[in-house]
Amino acid sequence: MSDNSDNNANRDVDIYLRILDYKRSVGMTQWTVLSIFITASEAAFLFSLNHKVNAVGIYARILSIMIYWLGIFLYCRYRSLNKYVSSYLVDLESKIGYDFQNQLNAHFHGNGISTRKVLIVAGIGYSVFTALISFF
DSSP: OHHHHHHHHHHHHHHHHHHHHHHHHHHHHHHHHHHHHHHHHHHHHHHHHHHHHHHHHHHHHHHHHHHHHHHHHHHHHHHHHHHHHHHHHHHHHHHHHHHHHHHHHHHTTTTSHHHHHHHHHHHHHHHHHHHHHHHH
16 A cells, blocks of 8 residues: 555656656747747848838838747747646645745745736837837
8 A cells, every 4th residue: 555655656756847847848948939039030120220211121120020029929828838837836746745836936926027027018119119210
């Protein structure tokens, strides 16, 4: 009987560690995708500066704004997936007696300004700046 409960406990810990690793990989993907899209947005914007007065420059600036917001959208999608995995980890921790994700959530979430808000405010500023550059 004791061996069966030990096997279940080991299985739960193994599942927990695999899900924790998956959560880490989702977070890495989230930031990698965001970095790629912001870099592409900046490249399109810099290209547009070489063609400031013609239609190519305007289209390139519109494209740069669209690329930025697509990156933010994908970031938010990965963020929501990461939050779901975090909540599952909290539930699993209560089952196996760990408290890592719960403490992490308590310490970081709700403290200070969120990254998502910073990215959205920066995106609004970037969009306004790009629009202003198109007219002046």
